[in-house]
Amino acid sequence: MIPLKEFRPKSCLRVAEHHITRSKFPVIDAHNHLKNVTDVGALLAAMDEYNVERIVDLDGETNGADTIQLARLSQAHPDRFGVFIQIDASRVDEPDFAAYVAERVADFAARGALGIKFHKTLGLRVKDSKGVMIKPNDPRLRPIWEAAAKHKLPVTIHIADPVAFFTTIDHTNERFEELDEHPDWAFVDPMFYRYEELMTAQDDLLRSNPDTTFIVAHVGSYAEDLARAGKLLDTFPHVYVDTAERIAELGRQPYSAREFLIKYQDRVLYGTDLYPREANIAGNYRFFETFDEYFPYNDWDEHQQGRWNIYGVGLPDDVLKKIYRENAMRIIFNK
Numbered sequence: 001m002i003p004l005k006e007f008r009p010k011s012c013l014r015v016a017e018h019h020i021t022r023s024k025f026p027v028i029d030a031h032n033h034l035k036n037v038t039d040v041g042a043l044l045a046a047m048d049e050y051n052v053e054r055i056v057d058l059d060g061e062t063n064g065a066d067t068i069q070l071a072r073l074s075q076a077h078p079d080r081f082g083v084f085i086q087i088d089a090s091r092v093d094e095p096d097f098a099a100y101v102a103e104r105v106a107d108f109a110a111r112g113a114l115g116i117k118f119h120k121t122l123g124l125r126v127k128d129s130k131g132v133m134i135k136p137n138d139p140r141l142r143p144i145w146e147a148a149a150k151h152k153l154p155v156t157i158h159i160a161d162p163v164a165f166f167t168t169i170d171h172t173n174e175r176f177e178e179l180d181e182h183p184d185w186a187f188v189d190p191m192f193y194r195y196e197e198l199m200t201a202q203d204d205l206l207r208s209n210p211d212t213t214f215i216v217a218h219v220g221s222y223a224e225d226l227a228r229a230g231k232l233l234d235t236f237p238h239v240y241v242d243t244a245e246r247i248a249e250l251g252r253q254p255y256s257a258r259e260f261l262i263k264y265q266d267r268v269l270y271g272t273d274l275y276p277r278e279a280n281i282a283g284n285y286r287f288f289e290t291f292d293e294y295f296p297y298n299d300w301d302e303h304q305q306g307r308w309n310i311y312g313v314g315l316p317d318d319v320l321k322k323i324y325r326e327n328a329m330r331i332i333f334n335k
Contacts, residue, residue, distance in 0.1 A: 005177060008300060011309070015293045020285040021278055025321050026053040028328040031156065031217060031244035031271025034081075035059035040072060044080060046276045053080070053325065055276075056332060058117040058156060060085035066108060074112055082332055084115040084156060087144050089122055093129040098143040105147035114332050115215075116148050118157040123198050124187060133193065137204040149211040154331055156242070157205075158217040160198040161187065162249075162305075163224055174306050206236045213331065215240045215269060223249035226260045233267050240331060243323075244271030248297045251287050251310025258313035265319045269328050274303075287312050288320060 034057040037043050047055065057073055060066030066085045073081035085108045091097050105116070118136070126134050134141070136159055148155050160166075164175040166187050173179065179186050193201075202221060206214060216239060222229035223246040233239060241264075243250065250257040261268060270288075274280035279299035286292055290312040297310045315323070329335045 011294060013294055016291070017295070018286055018290045018292055019282060020289060021049070021282055022051045023285050023324060024289050024317070025324050026051055027270055027324040028052075028054045028056070028332075029272050029276070030056045030215070030269040030328045030332060031242045031273055032057060032275075033059045033273070034073065035061070035065055035069065037275070040076070043276070044077070047080065050276050050278075050281045052276050054082065054328075054333070055080070056082045056084065056114070056156075056271075056328070058084045060108070060113060060117070062086055062088045066113070067111075070108070070111055070113065074114070078112075082114040083112075084117040085113045086117055086119075089118075089126050089134055089141060089144075090128070092134060092138070092140045097140070101143040101147050105144075105151055105153065109151040109153060113153070115154045115156060116144065118155065120158045120161055122157070123159055123201065124161075124192055135193065135198070135201040137201040137208065142209075145205075145209040145212045148213075149209070152213075152334075154213040154215055154240075156215040156217055159202045160195055160221050161185070163195055166192075166195040177307065178305055203232075203235075206232075206239055210236075210238055213238055213240070215242055215331070217242050217244055217271070219243060219246045219250065226250075226253065226256045230260060230264065233264050240267045240269060240327070242269040242271035244273040245305075247284055247287050248305040248308070248310065251283075251297055251312070252308050254311040254313050258315070261313060261315060261323065262319055265322045266327060268323050269331070270324050283310070288315055288323070290314055 029052055032055045057069055060069050060083045069083045074083045087101060091100060122134060123136050128134050162175060164173050165185055167173055168188060169176060169179050169186055199221060220229045220232045220241040272280055272284060279302045283297040286295060287310060291314040292312040294309045298304060
């Protein structure tokens, strides 16, 4: 008997294969995390190797990492990096919360920060002074969205997680192996808000703040339901989405994904969520640039999201240029 985690089937299909490690056009990775990178020189070399023009680092944290990240990345290499800061939402009940937000955002905007980032912890982990988890649409957070609008900083926000993370972890869960490996990623416990509760909060947040530019990460929280993602973009013209860590989802629905990416070509930003190395790059480029069939979205030794293969969507050059680079230049780098 072979344990499932050791099962590595090799396809017997004989179809076109393209191994791509340099994108057809320069890319801007609009969703990445670089706080653990110790060798910036090596990172720059990897970026050059894989044709990554710029990376947006979302790890400007409230513990001082924001200043460090600005200094060693965007200030040292202004044409290669941009840094987003974070706001400590757990302080929402403090009397000076609005002043804290206004001062922090103004300070870092002046220093060159390009946006604000919220992890999924807002809605799933962060609590107020009474121990209640704070939803993204909590009216007490309004000073953040107002400050972002005032300084013309986009807000990248990660709300919820894949639908399977909120469902029972049993033989029917398509992400069973991933959740078995990372049980802390599961939100089945009733202490957490349900997926649909978070999606309702997401819509309310976006509806209530039309002057703030939002980049809703991971295909707008709807990678498994592109019709719903499209409705999100149709409803909220100030909203964009990124593709970070969702090639596995997009690539298993290639017809719907291609239609979505072409229709919303001005609203989608390329992102990976991963350090630029061959295992994290090749599947992305192959998905966007080719019509290859039934190939792995990642290397077995890298992070696996589900036991399936994907298909390429072969985007036209003009669409590729927008998703790879132009949209991020316009929305994040103001160029």
